[in-house]
Amino acid sequence: xxxxxxxxxxxxxxxxxxxxxxxxxxxxxxxxxxxxxxxxxxxxxxxxxxxxxxxxxxxxxxxxxxxxxxxxxxxxxxxxxxxxxxxxxxxxxxxxxxxxxxxxxxxxxxxxxxxxxxxxxxxxxxxxxxxxxxxxxxxxxxxxxxxxxxxxxxxxxxxxxxxxxxxxxxxxxxxxxxxxxxx
Amino acid sequence: xxxxxxxxxxxxxxxxxxxxxxxxxxxxxxxxxxxxxxxxxxxxxxxxxxxxxxxxxxxxxxxxxxxxxxxxxxxxxxxxxxxxxxxxxxxxxxxxxxxxxxxxxxxxxxxxxxxxxxxxxxxxxxxxxxxxxxxxxxxxxxxxxxxxxxxxxxxxxxxxxxxx
Numbered sequence: 001x002x003x004x005x006x007x008x009x010x011x012x013x014x015x016x017x018x019x020x021x022x023x024x025x026x027x028x029x030x031x032x033x034x035x036x037x038x039x040x041x042x043x044x045x046x047x048x049x050x051x052x053x054x055x056x057x058x059x060x061x062x063x064x065x066x067x068x069x070x071x072x073x074x075x076x077x078x079x080x081x082x083x084x085x086x087x088x089x090x091x092x093x094x095x096x097x098x099x100x101x102x103x104x105x106x107x108x109x110x111x112x113x114x115x116x117x118x119x120x121x122x123x124x125x126x127x128x129x130x131x132x133x134x135x136x137x138x139x140x141x142x143x144x145x146x147x148x149x150x151x152x153x154x155x156x157x158x159x160x161x162x163x164x165x166x167x168x169x170x171x172x173x174x175x176x177x178x179x180x181x182x183x
Numbered sequence: 184x185x186x187x188x189x190x191x192x193x194x195x196x197x198x199x200x201x202x203x204x205x206x207x208x209x210x211x212x213x214x215x216x217x218x219x220x221x222x223x224x225x226x227x228x229x230x231x232x233x234x235x236x237x238x239x240x241x242x243x244x245x246x247x248x249x250x251x252x253x254x255x256x257x258x259x260x261x262x263x264x265x266x267x268x269x270x271x272x273x274x275x276x277x278x279x280x281x282x283x284x285x286x287x288x289x290x291x292x293x294x295x296x297x298x299x300x301x302x303x304x305x306x307x308x309x310x311x312x313x314x315x316x317x318x319x320x321x322x323x324x325x326x327x328x329x330x331x332x333x334x335x336x337x338x339x340x341x342x343x344x345x346x347x
Contacts, residue, residue: 034256036263066223069226091279093278094279095274095277
């Protein structure tokens, strides 16, 4: 669902998809990125206040991201099939807020919803808009698992750069300036 | 009830605001970046070196979520595995300041910026951990504030006024 900035509304909730977590995956992710005992050791985890193994919140969030990327690709392909040109999104500058609300256990199926809470034209990047997106994850009992507020960029379809901006953009595209910008 | 797994670890009472945890070092290989991206962030500029070279980033860069994951791992190794942790409540103000490129080395420090008891759960303490992650050139790569729960050794101790 890469949309042009102009086409993004603040009402639609996009159901991105769902994912079922297995214990094997929970442990594999945690051994690499978050090896706390209640994420990697089923026996030890019984002594924790969770009463058993739970997924690292970062695992759930990474899966949420994957589900979103897959949804975007599928939606872009649908747009192209209809003869429409999908919008262009830019890299995310960050996450304003992430709240872990309920643990994810092996066998849980988590669904992810995306909506846009706020949009404005970027002051620093002409031709781009800044979005504040909300991703909410729910389990099969409809309990909120996490809620995140993510910043991202979306390109303007109808943007006409001024002569000065066009000159700057052309300069920025030259290899020597690209190198400078990267520093 | 004492938790046999965490009884000898540092508890809420043992932590101090201002304590700095120096993190280790982690160099990201091409395989690290691509294997994470395949599973969690399959965008062309995280998966394909040729595409990445022509992209805005100018080379193969790790997913921001992978940078966050390795940062967390380093905090577990140096700190969270030694405290009586009870999981996380979330985080605020995660900022990806610059991409972490192939063969870059991630390191950094984490500072305890706040500590308070939970009012509703006297056995829980809340610790706020501020990450300052950098590359081998000492350029800031990522910052974030993580809010975690830690076991209180003596839940019967009075809870201070400014508790959450």
